[in-house]
Every structure is written in C-alpha cells, then in structure tokens.
Amino acid sequence: QMQLEQSGAEVKKPGSSVRVSCKASGGTFDTYSINWVRQAPGHGLEWMGGIIPMYGTTKYAQNFQGRVTVTADASTSTAYMELSGLRSEDTAVYYCARDFLGLGVSIGEDAFDLWGQGTKVTVSS
Amino acid sequence: ERVMTQSPATLSVSPGERATLSCRASQSVSSNLAWYQQKPGQAPSLLIFGASSRATDIPARFSGTGYGTEFTLSISSLQSDDFAVYYCQQYDTWPATFGGGTKVEI
Numbered sequence A: 001q002m003q004l005e006q007s008g009a010e011v012k013k014p015g016s017s018v019r020v021s022c023k024a025s026g027g028t029f030d031t032y033s034i035n036w037v038r039q040a041p042g043h044g045l046e047w048m049g050g051i052i053p054m055y056g057t058t059k060y061a062q063n064f065q066g067r068v069t070v071t072a073d074a075s076t077s078t079a080y081m082e083l084s085g086l087r088s089e090d091t092a093v094y095y096c097a098r099d100f101l102g103l104g105v106s107i108g109e110d111a112f113d114l115w116g117q118g119t120k121v122t123v124s125s
Numbered sequence B: 001e002r003v004m005t006q007s008p009a010t011l012s013v014s015p016g017e018r019a020t021l022s023c024r025a026s027q028s029v030s031s032n033l034a035w036y037q038q039k040p041g042q043a044p045s046l047l048i049f050g051a052s053s054r055a056t057d058i059p060a061r062f063s064g065t066g067y068g069t070e071f072t073l074s075i076s077s078l079q080s081d082d083f084a085v086y087y088c089q090q091y092d093t094w095p096a097t098f099g100g101g102t103k104v105e106i
Helices: none
Strands: A003-006 A010-012 A018-025 A032-040 A045-052 A057-059 A068-073 A078-083 A092-099 A111-114 A118-124 B004-007 B010-012 B020-027 B033-038 B045-049 B061-069 B070-075 B085-088 B100-106
Touching: A003 A092, A003 A111, A010 A018, A018 A092, A018 A118, A032 A068, A045 A068, A045 A078, A068 B061, A078 A092, A092 B045, A111 B045, A118 B045, B004 B085, B020 B033, B020 B100, B045 B061, B070 B085
Parallel strands: A010 A118, B010 B100
Antiparallel strands: A003 A018, A018 A078, A032 A045, A032 A092, A045 A057, A068 A078, A092 A111, A092 A118, B004 B020, B020 B070, B033 B045, B033 B085, B061 B070, B085 B100
C-alpha cells in the first residue's frame, strides 16, 4: 500500500524560505500528479500547486505564483515544495496529496485520494 | 475560481442520529465534487468522489448526492468515529477549491 511520507516540522524567520519533501513508499509516482495543499490555523484547505513527476510538468495557484516552486525526483519518488518570502500568514500545515485518477494530464483538477501526514511550518521572528 | 460554501459551520448531533451536510458551488461543477473527512491532527481522507461514489473502504452509511451547484453528504446512524470536520471540494474547474468545512460534533 503506497504511502506519502513528509519531512518534519520547520520553524522559519520571516523573509526566509522553506522546503518540504514528500516521499512515496510502497510504490512510485507513475503518472500521478503530486499536489500541495495547505491548511492555516482556523482556515480550510487551499491548493497551492503541483507536479507530474514523470514529466516534470508543474502548475501553481495564482495566490502563490512567484513564491512557490514544486519539483520532483522521479527516480527516488520524492516531491518537494519550496515556499519563499515567508510571512506570518504562511504558518500552516502543508500536505502533499496524490490525484485520484493518475492519468498524467491534470494538476489541481482532481480529487485527492492519498495524502501525506502533513508538515507544520511556523513562521516567527 | 469556483467558490465552495458549506453549511452549517457546526452540526451538533447524537450518536445514532442522521447528519446532513450541505455544499454549494458558486457555478456549476457538474458531478466533479468530492467529500473529505478530517480528524484532529490528521490529514483529510477521501470519502466520496464524483458527487456520489464512495472511495475504497468507506462504509455505506456515508452517501453523497447532488449535481451542478447543490450537494449533500449524508451520514446515517452516526458513530463515535464519525465526529470530525468534513470538507467538500470541486475539481471541475482549475484550480480545485475546497469549502470551509462543517464540524460534526456531539
């Protein structure tokens, strides 16, 4: 049974960057997209961006354009999300999630059937 | 982008009762609607996709209905394990967007 395992919690200063990893265990990414969804305290879920690791195709939400970069190493089945210019409002739990259909054509346009455990990022001076 | 609105924000029910949660889309999303359950400290878990299809291993007491802009998640005979926050998500139009959630509490 495939699982997504994320890196540990981070504490960052305002203006800095954070990089979160998401590694598939018990399987590979194949043609699935890996998406990043964040959940700020007291807020709901917000899709940030994603990648199809097999092709390297990426897509980002407008709210994060220019600040978020999603990459992947298909050989190690690991995806990464880097968020720059951190501010206090970026304090949140960040999840990676696999798209449901895995057709290799969509990023951020599917349900998400497999999620990582979440990585808490705290931005504080 | 499509705005998803869930109601009520909090639903108080007793074990064994039926819970009915609503989700409204700002524009039609056809049947491209998913529901998730999230328990404290855990990631969301897919319950329903395609508005009415249960995901793998989801009990039959969870059912989804609706099309277009109005959707409902029903949980018949609530069990203690069902008290959680539920989110709807549309994936008809990029980017996928989520509702604000409904907390089901005792």
